[in-house]
Amino acid sequence: MAPSTNCLDHIIYLTPPGSVTETAEEFRQLGFNVLAGGQHEDGLTENSLVILGDGVYLELISFVKPLEAYPHGSPERSARENHRWAAKAPGWIDYAFLRYSSETVRIPDIINDRAVAGGDEVLYGDGTAGGRTRIDGQILKWIVTFPRLSAEGRRPPIPFFCEDVTPRDLRVPSLDTEHPCSVQGIAFLHLRVPLEKLDELARSFDYIIGRSSIHYEWQLSTDKSIAGHSCRLLLSVSDTKVLEISEVAFYVKDKPPADTIQTTYGKIRFVVL
Template identity: 45%
Template sequence: MTEIPSTSTLDHIVFLSPPGTLGETRKKFVEYGFDVISGGVHIDGLTENLLVVIQDGVYLELIAFTHPIKHYPEGSEERSRRESHIWASKLPGWIDYAFLGTSPTVSKIINSRAREEGSGVRYSAEVPGGRETPAGRLLKWLITGPDPMSKVEGAASNGSLPFFCGDVTPREWRVGVPTGHAGHPNGVTEVAHLTILIPTKDLDEFERQLTSVIGHTPKVGPHDTRTWSLSTTTESRPPHLILRTPQDREEERYIRGRKGCIYKVAFQLTRPEGGLLSI
């Protein structure tokens, strides 16, 4: 029997900054105690990024649009591409997350599973992507994400369901290799979990959709919590994806207008006192 490629390997988590403020975001994450390295400009020229590589193989992509929409002439092709970008209407903060595309046909694997389960998920066919590093190296990958024409319109536009990034050039070119030290200055070596908030009325539907994508059912916990165990590219402890409903007014305010969204990312600390760093 042919082994089905994994669809649950956490690759990276995306943090958006307003256009022109990537330097300020670098400073913020350095203050959090992370080592931040340069990424580059994406092939479409619309976005640029910085990277925070965690020892477990997951990385944080600190991203910003290179220019605000008004920079591009009205009616121009560049203006159209900028306005139609999947993250064009996102509020700053954690906006999306990616799983590793371990097969060039991840979309077919998920779509087949979703049809059997009746979850309504449909992923678009893979399209090429890439960026050029500051050193001039051209990186290439294949991207697939929720089909905006499918039933999961809200998820596709709000980062509740992951997109997939499958490398054409070696992954270490894109990610870099953790330096082998005990972690970042803050003691972080692993992603512990990321939490997605969802309105109560959408919880059951999003649970079914995520199950079709990830490939296994979650553990059900108190307070409408659903938890999936993920994997990484290393032999680290598995990070977890937590789906739950808002628990207080602050969380209710956070998701207002966002539908489903990443609320917090927690990192494991390896200092003697242990604990978590939550951002």
């Protein structure tokens, strides 16, 4: 049996350089438990984590330093300038699915074969090694596979894939999943794109996730299920030229003071179980 290609792993929330501590405190004030993460092995970014009961986590991430902190012409400045998130505005910027592979099967190959069979270009390139060191010194290793750049030199807003080399429970510890705000897991991830990109992107999601029976809506799986409730990816038309994650919705047990809140850089919606 072919491995699942629709398992949501984590969602990334970017804030300005050096702001991880402040962002972690903001999410704590919203009722989320936040774990210290660590610095990525390239030394450019650092993070904190919010682990949810469904096994998905939020990665609260920022660059360690602003671009101007690196000398002109230095390798460090070049790496900072060319980082895949260097041009991203703060907010919900990216998301990852779990990647699996064996000696004979790799998820990117499955998806690329579907795209070619559908008359389109392949969606994913080769995987690259990544990792970070936790604040307790534990070294984490993984392989990430990113979408291929478009003709305009941009990455389409489809998920990248992450496969653990070290055990996943080191990267995603099942700690502090009982949050004061009673959040249980992800209800949906909502993307908005310009009208002229809508059908092209929908076709890509069909290749990645599988063809949906509901227009512009796809069912996702998670590492741990929430009985009777599904995780979804929603796609709708934006009134701007920006391709963006417009909001992330969470299942909660208790009715919150407000169904929708605006963080400093993003939108959150709560759905009562």
